[in-house]
Amino acid sequence: MxxxxxxxxxxxxxxxxxxxxxxxxxxLVPGTLAAAWYFGWGVLxxxxxxxxxxxxxxxxxxxxxxxxxDFHLGDLSAVVTGWLLALALPQLAPWWLxxxxxxxxxxxxxxxxxxxGYNPFNPAMVGYVVLLVSFPAAMTQWLGPHQVTEHALTxxxxxxxxxxxxxxxxxxxxxxxxxxxLDTVKTGLSMDKTLxxxxxxxxxxxxxxxxxxxVANWYALGGFWLLYKRIxxxxxxxxxxxxxxxxxxxxxxxxxxxxASPAFHVFSGGAMLGAFFIATDPVSGSxxxxxxxxxxxxxxxxxxxxxxxxxxxxxxxxxxxxxxxxAPTIDQYTRPRVFGQGRGHD
Numbered sequence: 001m002x003x004x005x006x007x008x009x010x011x012x013x014x015x016x017x018x019x020x021x022x023x024x025x026x027x028l029v030p031g032t033l034a035a036a037w038y039f040g041w042g043v044l045x046x047x048x049x050x051x052x053x054x055x056x057x058x059x060x061x062x063x064x065x066x067x068x069x070d071f072h073l074g075d076l077s078a079v080v081t082g083w084l085l086a087l088a089l090p091q092l093a094p095w096w097l098x099x100x101x102x103x104x105x106x107x108x109x110x111x112x113x114x115x116x117g118y119n120p121f122n123p124a125m126v127g128y129v130v131l132l133v134s135f136p137a138a139m140t141q142w143l144g145p146h147q148v149t150e151h152a153l154t155x156x157x158x159x160x161x162x163x164x165x166x167x168x169x170x171x172x173x174x175x176x177x178x179x180x181x182l183d184t185v186k187t188g189l190s191m192d193k194t195l196x197x198x199x200x201x202x203x204x205x206x207x208x209x210x211x212x213x214x215v216a217n218w219y220a221l222g223g224f225w226l227l228y229k230r231i232x233x234x235x236x237x238x239x240x241x242x243x244x245x246x247x248x249x250x251x252x253x254x255x256x257x258x259x260a261s262p263a264f265h266v267f268s269g270g271a272m273l274g275a276f277f278i279a280t281d282p283v284s285g286s287x288x289x290x291x292x293x294x295x296x297x298x299x300x301x302x303x304x305x306x307x308x309x310x311x312x313x314x315x316x317x318x319x320x321x322x323x324x325x326x327a328p329t330i331d332q333y334t335r336p337r338v339f340g341q342g343r344g345h346d
Contacts, residue, residue: 017116021076023231027222028083028277034218035087038145038211041158042091046098047083049162053102054082061111077116081105084124084277088270088317089131091143092153092173095163097135101127121324122284125317132317144178145211148202151176181209182269182313185260194257207263216272223276235289237275239296240303241266247304265304269314274299278316284324291327291334299323 036043058078062069085101105127113119132139146152151171153161160166167173179187181203188198198204207213226232245262252259265271270278279285279299286295299319306315 017075017077020231021080023226023229024080024277025076025083027225027231028080028087030222031215031219031273032083032087034215038147038215039091039143040146040152041155042093042143042153042162043087045155045158045162046086046089046091046093049095050082050086050089050098050102051079052082053099054078054085054106057102057106058111061107061115065111065115067115072116075116078106081110081124081127084273085127087273088124088128090139090141090177092141092158092161092176094138094165097131097138100134101131103127104130117283119283120327122278122281122320125278125320128317129321132312140179140183141173141177142180143176144203145209147210149176149178178203180269180313181212181264182307184209185264186307186313189258195260196257207261207266208268212269213267216267219272219276223272226276226280232276232280233289233292235292236280236285236296239293239298240275240279240300241271241296243297243300243302244271244304245300247301251308259308265307269307270316271303274303274316274320279320279323284327286327286330286334288331288334288336290336291330294330294334295323295327298326 105123109123109126248265249262302319303315
């Protein structure tokens with residue numbers, strides 16, 4: 001009897017890049033549709049515009065680098081990058097803001113480092129951080145969920161707002177935008193309000209903000225699908241959630257009037273999106289089993305520290321980029337022992 005094996009010692013077959021990226025895109029659909037349901041057409045318009053820009057810039061860079069277009073465009077990595085960046089942007093982000101973000105994500109963070117597989121930083125988060133630091137006012141104009149706001153823009157009004165900067169006379173941007181739950185809590189605490197007073201506003205739901213917490217749930221559902229399909233390792237999302245929730249829980253028990261609960265932190269901002277879709281990037285993250293857990297723990301802890309004492313309400317992007325810098329060192333000291341050799345043998 002003949003036993004067919006791959007290279008010893010019986011390694012399982014490896015998924016093709018396009019297959020992995022396709023599963024990631026499938027998993028992003030529930031959270032994306034939920035975000036569009038609660039926050040309007042701008043979510044879908046941003047995704048479509050960012051993906052179009054990402055694929056276009058990917059094609060230009062591949063042509064300049066004399067790489068085959070069909071092969072590299074078919075891996076869908078540019079689509080995933082554009083999609084993730086779009087989900088991190090305000091729903092009515094002007095067209096040029098998305099253009100700048102995609103440029104830094106695809107051209108600078110990806111291709112100037114050698115393309116897919118060589119980028120040391122998560123491309124989508126590089127684009128997001130560049131926008132957050134360079135255009136802070138435009139990056140804070142978030143729409144409120146439909147349960148809180150009285151008005152909603154139609155698809156046509158959304159397109160005019162994004163591409164022409166034109167808003168209905170009775171619905172200026174100031175009347176549509178509002179602070180996120182994380183920003184509301186940070187601002188309220190700086191004014192010596194208690195969390196009970198802050199959370200009494202209609203913006204908040206059971207754990208986090210209305211709408212935001214449900215979108216986070218749908219991102220988590222997509223993430224569990226990726227875990228089930230073995231597309232992403234379980235150590236990274238578990239580590240990030242624990243690294244965020246454990247210190248939040250300790251300080252919440254110490255002073256619940258001043259420190260938000262673990263549930264609030266986990267279901268607010270980009271925590272779920274970051275845990276399952278961003279920090280799990282196999283190129284810029286750690287590759288060893290223990291290293292992945294430490295990578296996630298570090299990203300979660302850094303997120304909580306910046307949210308609590310830093311200058312930004314959310315910090316998933318900063319945390320992931322900081323851990324990207326540490327990933328090679330983490331892998332160096334968490335390498336599993338090679339059979340027949342010591343752990344530190346080179």
